[in-house]
Amino acid sequence: MNSIFNKWRESLTKTRDVAFGKVSTFFGATQINEDSWDELEALLIQADLGVDTTIALINKCQEQVDRQGLTRTEQLYSLLKSEMTALLDQPAEPELTYQPTVIMIAGVNGSGKTTTIAKLAARYKNMGKKVLLVAADTYRAAAVDQLEIWSDRIDVPIITAQPGSDPGAVTYDGVKSAISRGSDVVLIDTAGRLHTRYNLMEEIKKVYRVAGKALPGAPHYSWIVLDTTTGQNALQQAAAFGKAVHLNGALLAKLDTSAKGGMAFAIKKQLGLPVLYAGLGERVEDLQPFNREAFVDGILEH
Ligand SMILES: Nc1nc2c(ncn2[C@@H]2O[C@H](COP(=O)(O)OP(=O)(O)O)[C@@H](O)[C@H]2O)c(=O)[nH]1
Numbered sequence: 001m002n003s004i005f006n007k008w009r010e011s012l013t014k015t016r017d018v019a020f021g022k023v024s025t026f027f028g029a030t031q032i033n034e035d036s037w038d039e040l041e042a043l044l045i046q047a048d049l050g051v052d053t054t055i056a057l058i059n060k061c062q063e064q065v066d067r068q069g070l071t072r073t074e075q076l077y078s079l080l081k082s083e084m085t086a087l088l089d090q091p092a093e094p095e096l097t098y099q100p101t102v103i104m105i106a107g108v109n110g111s112g113k114t115t116t117i118a119k120l121a122a123r124y125k126n127m128g129k130k131v132l133l134v135a136a137d138t139y140r141a142a143a144v145d146q147l148e149i150w151s152d153r154i155d156v157p158i159i160t161a162q163p164g165s166d167p168g169a170v171t172y173d174g175v176k177s178a179i180s181r182g183s184d185v186v187l188i189d190t191a192g193r194l195h196t197r198y199n200l201m202e203e204i205k206k207v208y209r210v211a212g213k214a215l216p217g218a219p220h221y222s223w224i225v226l227d228t229t230t231g232q233n234a235l236q237q238a239a240a241f242g243k244a245v246h247l248n249g250a251l252l253a254k255l256d257t258s259a260k261g262g263m264a265f266a267i268k269k270q271l272g273l274p275v276l277y278a279g280l281g282e283r284v285e286d287l288q289p290f291n292r293e294a295f296v297d298g299i300l301e302h
């Protein structure tokens with residue numbers, strides 16, 4: 001267990017030092033008063049928790065301070081830690097029991113979709129699952145190439161189409177192919193061009209719909225990859241995807257290079273999505289099931 005906490009702690013260095021460093025120095029021998037609540041509120045907003053989440057968190061802490069009769073800011077540390085943990089879900093790792101289980105991965109360009117798919121594929125393969133990759137980001141040739149390189153590297157088969165071809169068609173072929181090969185898990189990579197937002201949303205809806213035509217009930221999971229280095233902005237982008245298709249999970253990318261990991265606290269409140277996995281580094285084994293205790297422990301230094 002300790003090694004898991006250490007891994008999270010190491011990956012969260014930037015978020016801990018840059019964004020939560022001041023939150024950590026806040027706890028001291030001073031009396032809790034109006035000013036300290038204002039200060040804590042400002043620090044949490046600066047740490048990318050978002051205004052709504054921060055206010056809800058402060059209210060919870062104030063309730064507990066009154067109830068427990070706490071007087072000094074140092075007593076707020078463990079209270080804040082447990083209230084922050086309570087803001088996060090601790091979901092079980094998704095079950096891969098459909099035959100095949102079809103997973104669509106959405107998110108804006110550069111958020112980390114293709115890399116996260118490779119990591120998920122490697123993880124599921126290690127669990128003994130037969131995995132198939134589907135390159136439905138057909139817009140850029142480089143996007144298909146990138147997934148092909150991963151397919152070679154982790155030795156997982158891939159279904160591709162010519163760049164510029166219909167992402168719906170490759171999705172259909174991919175899911176049908178998974179059925180005939182007896183794959184356990186299908187991971188569909190999608191495009192994320194923001195500058196043609198309307199088309200993008202139509203495209204992702206189509207991929208979603210076509211997956212269901214190829215296999216009723218698919219996609220069983222639709223997860224959004226959030227670039228944690230962009231903080232609160234990532235949440236606004238995710239909300240747009242959530243309007244186009246039914247999302248049921250969020251995946252955090254680049255926690256290891258982000259100073260804005262605090263945005264994770266706002267995901268449940270703002271998007272209503274559980275965080276399922278987090279990318280703690282660039283290697284395939286750096287994708288970890290989300291661990292709320294290790295996360296909170298990693299960002300709050302005492
Ligand atoms: N350090 C780090 N880099 C990441 C992580 N996930 C993705 N990246 C990098 O982010 C960049 C964009 O990732 P990519 O998967 O191509 O994003 P996509 O456009 O959404 O498919 C690449 O350079 C990745 O190596 C992560 O968890 N940690």
Ligand SMILES: [Mg+2]
Pocket residue numbers: 110113114115137143146189
């Ligand atoms: Mg990509």
